[in-house]
Amino acid sequence: xxxxxxxxxxxxxxxxxxxxxxxxxxxxxxxxxxxxxxxxxxxxxxxxxxxxxxxxxxxxxxxxxxxxxxxxxxxxxxxxxxxxxxxxxxxxxxxxxxxxxxxxxxxxxxxxxxxxxxxxxxxxxxxxxxxxxxxxxxxxxxxxxxxxxxxxxxxxxxxxxxxxxxxxxxxxxxxxxxxxxxxxxxxxxxxxxxxxxxxxxxxxxxxxxxxxxxxxxxxxxxxxxxxxxxxxxxxxxxxxxxxxxxxxxxxxxxx
Numbered sequence: 227x228x229x230x231x232x233x234x235x236x237x238x239x240x241x242x243x244x245x246x247x248x249x250x251x252x253x254x255x256x257x258x259x260x261x262x263x264x265x266x267x268x269x270x271x272x273x274x275x276x277x278x279x280x281x282x283x284x285x286x287x288x289x290x291x292x293x294x295x296x297x298x299x300x301x302x303x304x305x306x307x308x309x310x311x312x313x314x315x316x317x318x319x320x321x322x323x324x325x326x327x328x329x330x331x332x333x334x335x336x337x338x339x340x341x342x343x344x345x346x347x348x349x350x351x352x353x354x355x356x357x358x359x360x361x362x363x364x365x366x367x368x369x370x371x372x373x374x375x376x377x378x379x380x381x382x383x384x385x386x387x388x389x390x391x392x393x394x395x396x397x398x399x400x401x402x403x404x405x406x407x408x409x410x411x412x413x414x415x416x417x418x419x420x421x422x423x424x425x426x427x428x429x430x431x432x433x434x435x436x437x438x439x440x441x442x443x444x445x446x447x448x449x450x451x452x453x454x455x456x457x458x459x460x461x462x463x464x465x466x467x468x469x470x471x472x473x474x475x476x477x478x479x480x481x
Contacts, residue, residue: 284338286387290399308365316370381408385404
């Protein structure tokens, strides 16, 4: 009888130990579990003298290179073929901007040991073929929309990399890319050929989260919001401009 009691007690103790261990395991092992964001970041990051280089950083370098490989010839084609000056001007900005940005990307990649492609992707080659096969109004519409859509998508990646990178070379390249991409977006939109409805509908079709924000207006204008003002008696030496200036454009005088 005593032996049975001892065995039963041992079994109960063993079960309790196993239960506590099972409950504790996810806590102490969570940081080491594969598949988590932190684990993926650590596994894909390499050390460099300019700071950690992540997989997103390397992907950004490749995307910048790929953008230049198809947008530069697309811009050159627009200068030569476009019937309107607005499209020619947009093409000129593409050539100048991507010539400079491509050089910067190749310099950074060489320092960081990142291999870059030497030809556009299959999709980008398809876009170039579409442009080559079009003419007149169709050409201008395809040029403006293909390039505006591509720039809008890479704009999001530039912002993500600029926000999260820990590598100083990548951060500076993202800053340069931000200015270049925004300049190109502005020039493409100034052609008057961009279909904003199509861009919005495509983005909505790819969205996974429900939008948030104020309710839709019912026809009555809401009261004007109060201006945001600093509190206290602190004196400020700088003030915002009262008139918004025109968007800054990259110099288009090619050497």
